[in-house]
Amino acid sequence: MSNLITETVTSVKHYTDRLFSFTTTRDPTFRFRSGQFTMIGIQVDGKPLLRAYSIASAHYDEYLEFYSIKVENGPLTSRLKDIEVGHSVLVNRKATGTLVLDNLVDGRNLYFFSTGTGVAPFTSLIKDPEAYSRFDKVVLLHGCREVAELAYGEQLIAQLREDEFLGEMVRNQLVYYPTITREPFRNQGRLTDLVQSGKLYQDIGLPPIRKGEDCAMICGSPEMLKDTKQILLDLGMEEGNAGEPGDFVVEKAFAER
Ligand code: A2P
Numbered sequence: 001m002s003n004l005i006t007e008t009v010t011s012v013k014h015y016t017d018r019l020f021s022f023t024t025t026r027d028p029t030f031r032f033r034s035g036q037f038t039m040i041g042i043q044v045d046g047k048p049l050l051r052a053y054s055i056a057s058a059h060y061d062e063y064l065e066f067y068s069i070k071v072e073n074g075p076l077t078s079r080l081k082d083i084e085v086g087h088s089v090l091v092n093r094k095a096t097g098t099l100v101l102d103n104l105v106d107g108r109n110l111y112f113f114s115t116g117t118g119v120a121p122f123t124s125l126i127k128d129p130e131a132y133s134r135f136d137k138v139v140l141l142h143g144c145r146e147v148a149e150l151a152y153g154e155q156l157i158a159q160l161r162e163d164e165f166l167g168e169m170v171r172n173q174l175v176y177y178p179t180i181t182r183e184p185f186r187n188q189g190r191l192t193d194l195v196q197s198g199k200l201y202q203d204i205g206l207p208p209i210r211k212g213e214d215c216a217m218i219c220g221s222p223e224m225l226k227d228t229k230q231i232l233l234d235l236g237m238e239e240g241n242a243g244e245p246g247d248f249v250v251e252k253a254f255a256e257r
Helices: 116-125 129-134 147-161 167-173 191-197 199-204 222-234
Strands: 004-014 019-025 037-044 047-054 063-069 088-092 109-115 137-144 174-180 215-220 248-252
Touching: 019 088, 019 147, 047 063, 047 088, 047 116, 063 116, 109 116, 109 222, 116 137, 116 147, 116 215, 129 167, 137 147, 147 167, 147 174, 167 174, 174 199, 191 199, 191 222, 215 222, 222 248
Parallel strands: 109 137, 109 215, 137 174, 215 248
Antiparallel strands: 004 019, 004 088, 019 063, 037 047, 037 088
């Protein structure tokens, strides 16, 4: 059996000249856990051209959703940005990744640190009731350069607050904290700086992250991962992985260069 499933695009949304999202059909045999990624792509000159993408939809949704950057001259994204409803997308049926709840120990509050398209695995995780049953608060931190880049996350959260099944959990337990670095906004600055200065905790009204109390997942650019991970290591927190749950887990946000 081929590992590649052919799905059909069912919707496409563009947010900025750099960002778009799309949904596809979902083969009912394709399984994944919230926070995982898989290889997706299109046929180019008769051959599959694939890149890693986090699955942004929930594990129980009947569709698949992906959130993507558009990289000028990027072999895949420069083509993928033009996809339309009815087009085909290839999806590898083997999903994988470290940003899964099983890789974390239990705790009080769960922090998701994301920048840019690194928010995608967390849009799946904030739709997973297990996140809310295991933690008191689920804190989604999303750092972007410009306000327009928050649209994808903001729209999803507004929708989840009204959701028939998740709405109550989301309203009571999800804390959403967007921050912007290159334009005026109500929250400004890099997430790393906001954590170190304590401004984040003042703004969200929660106690500072503590080893043995809180857990975290990180997804963003390599520099952001390095700096955020160092902050958590300095707090004495330990990195987890499959087979050995820890206080935090890390994954690079996938982007073409
Ligand atoms: P900044 O504007 O100060 O570079 P990018 O699009 O380059 O991936 O950046 C997305 C967001 O992540 C931007 O707000 C950027 O801030 C921020 N960022 C970049 N590097 C880091 C880092 N090392 N730690 C925390 N945030 C970062």
